[in-house]
Amino acid sequence: MESALTARDRVGVQDFVLLENYTSEAAFIENLRKRFKENLIYTYIGSVLVSVNPYKELEIYTKNHMERYRGVNFYEVSPHIYAVADNSYRSMRTERKDQCILISGESGAGKTEASKKILQYYAVTCPASEQVQTVKDRLLQSNPVLEAFGNAKTLRNDNSSRFGKYMDIQFDFKGAPVGGHIINYLLEKSRVVHQNHGERNFHIFYQLIEGGEEDLLRRLGLERNPQQYQYLVKGNCPKVSSINDRSDWKVVRKALTVIGFNEDEVEELLNIIASVLHLGNVQYGGEEGNACITSDTQIKYLARLLGVNGTVLTEALTHKKIIAKGEELMSPLNLEQASSARDALSKAVYGRTFTWLVNKINASLAYTDDSYKHYSVIGLLDIYGFEVFQHNSFEQFCINYCNEKLQQLFIELTLKSEQEEYEAEGITWEPVQYFNNKIICDLVEEKFKGIISILDEECLRPGDASDTTFLEKLEDTVGGHPHFVTHKLADGKTRKVMGRDEFRLLHYAGEVNYNVNGFLDKNNDLLFRNLKEVMCMSENKILTQCFDREELSDKKRPDTAATQFKASLAKLMEILMSKEPSYVRCIKPNDSKQAGRFDEVLIRHQVKYLGLMENLRVRRAGFAYRRRYEVFLQRYKSLCPDTWPNWQGKLADGVATLVKHLGYKPEEYKLGRSKIFIHMAWLITNTITAAVTCCVDCDSLKFLFKLFLLPCLTFRFIKGFIYRHKERCPENEYFLDYVRYSFLMKLHRNLPKNVLDKSWPTPPAALTEASEHLRKLCMQNMVWSYCKKISPEWKHQMEQKMIASEIFKDKKDNYPQSVPKLFVSTRLNGEDINPKVLQALGTEKMKYAVPVTKYDRKGYKARPRQLLLTSSSAVIVEEAKLKQRIDYAALKGISVSSLSDGLFVLHVPSDDNKQKGDVVLQSDHVIETLTKIAICADKINSININQGSIKFTVGQGKEGIIDFTPGSELLVAKAKNGHLSVVSGLSHPQLHSVSLQRFPIVSK
């Protein structure tokens, strides 16, 4: 485990759990600082990843890094966002449980960047087919589009998410990402019409103006100058050094295409964006307070871009439809009312288009394979971070409420439930103090009494409700709440820093003053009916989907913005609770977006409100393992004679006896009311002991060491090990799954390289059969791809070699030497054969030629000859003469010895007058020569391999004998007994110059 870590990784501690002085906040921050200075931005608290925004590009997100984290245990490599991504992925696959990764931290802390890194990690490391690649591309490309329309430069972050995003990535059973789904949360629509000083509108407006082609801008009636647009000048910040709107425009345009937007849709989308800018420039004037539009330039563009009637639009922007005594009347608006009607329209158009965009992306990401409905999910939550500005309004109220809810979820899942269990079990336990922010969540969301309820009440009640009456109502209702203050209720010191139209909430993350102006309007989020009607008549296809005519006939008042938001958050909590969570806690190192600056005060504040110290203390003090007594006894009773086979007394006493017998010291464990609790540190010691005594090999031991830092898994592992020989059961399923998983991973990394590579990892007993199937499949696959790649010549070569093997393998001594040497098409070139011979052969095609030695039938004199194989016969040639022709049809058989010599006899019928008896020949390439004869003459089964001697006819019924004896050198001579004696020497390897090495075995 340590081997993968470099010296750099060991700066400070990479898991705060290892911090000696773990209760000291100073030590905690010092560790963060030390690592941050070395660009080590990630550190763990157990399984929680703490990430400090480096504000600079680090070389830690390359493909190599991704590979390093792939399939590796969490603690084997240095902390990284990829480790969290990989861990969730593996848990999803092995434990078959949906996962979610919750990324939190204040605005600018790096949540969106972290979520993008995770997505990239899956896109690169997960298996992919062509279809999956499309999904991966779309998942990745959804980011620039959503950021263009939903992110903006704020004082806190140049690319601040102004909407919440929860994204499900769906994986099929092979672990390939096959789909996705995004849920968006409350977009900060007010930004469309107003921006605080130093902030911008949504990126897309600037991208279009800066990057849009001349033609496009002309068609949209836009100028390449953001200063011309009222909706872009409020923050007085059209240019941002860290943003290149022009190149971002190109990225977005391309991304829209990848996601599946056709040209018409892009055009209609841009028409809407442009029309919002034109709406902002609609100027009002008018007498007697009645608003009228002073110039119709904008209206002309708007009519065209929105696909509506200009006159009807003009009227709707200056009048309000009222119903008096059953009659519809158009009542003129004053200047202020008309401006806010116009702004309401801009916000509604933009907001609804944004939702349409998310739906469109979802349609393009939808998993469409009907044949396989089941998929697993990893959810990514990247939502706006806690934020405090000089001027905080309804939007900050919603954003910060959302962060309270997420903090509450974190507490519920990590701190509270853990401690509650210790308490319920009566475990002596020094409770870790933490701030439970439920009290603030209640203050905001409680039915009837919470701030949202009071706000809704003011919005809905008849009469002269206003932002001020809302503030007064708040003072009356929640005035006594410890986390609520107003100017009126505050002490002298606080009063100095609060406006009379503000209320202050003491959030878990700090105090925020909210200005009530605009709360009612924003919560009502109303759009005059006649404006809605105009939009419902739009010819723009996107707008017709955004403004549904049914809405006009629906008499029910829609839920207020805050109530809708509250409901969507409640749903989000449900989604998150149903999944296995992982946490990334992002920290912002300074307020000036600078690399290398570690602002200790700012960081201490975040460490505090993120509850990281409490998180660490619970983690350190906690018990890694707990089991109900009956379960514990049942599983481990066999380790102690007193508890085996059955314990008769009280369960708690049985467990106490068992652990005493196992040598557990009192400080190693605690006995609760119904469960035993075991500390992680001591568990390590015990587990090592268990491993030493029962582990089979060193690898398992090493593996256990790694696992110690994953405490919950450790015990399951050991338990599984004990039950490993039993049928699959709840006790061993984790272990068996792990064994299977690790064998498959090992196999994956060590597959044979080519068809000759016979290596194969030894499978665990349970996988012997599966392993054998896999081995065969793998071999078939390699053979298949090998065969696919071979040339016709090579195929021919292999066919001949196969025949040679069939004839000679294990039968003739010099066969093995012949194996690696290639057979050639001929051993004699055209010029080696006398032209007269070639002439005599006429049209007969020559298939093979080789120099041979012929032994006379009588004196066994050796004569140099050539053996030519044609399509119909074997011809023996002496210089220019065809000495003998043996038709294949007449060839009775071929004899050869089992030794290493090259002698062979061609047997011909003795009654054939044309033939003068059998022919005794010798070839330096006997295996090749005989294989060629066997193929040409179709006599594969007529080759006799003899031991000792060969009999042959010497014409007129006389018999000759060749005796073979082994020796070191070939010696052929007539023996005294009249036989031909052959001392079989080694063949002549130097003659076989072409070797198989020239044709490397094709690897898979």
Ligand SMILES: Nc1ncnc2c1ncn2[C@@H]1O[C@H](COP(=O)(O)OP(=O)(O)OP(=O)(O)O)[C@@H](O)[C@H]1O
């Ligand atoms: N891992 C990182 N490496 C390099 N730069 C980073 C990293 N994380 C964040 N940054 C920088 O910080 C900026 C802000 O990060 P990001 O947009 O992710 O913040 P956020 O937490 O999503 O904020 P908000 O709540 O406002 O949306 C990024 O635009 C980038 O410049």
Ligand SMILES: [Mg+2]
């Ligand atoms: Mg963000």
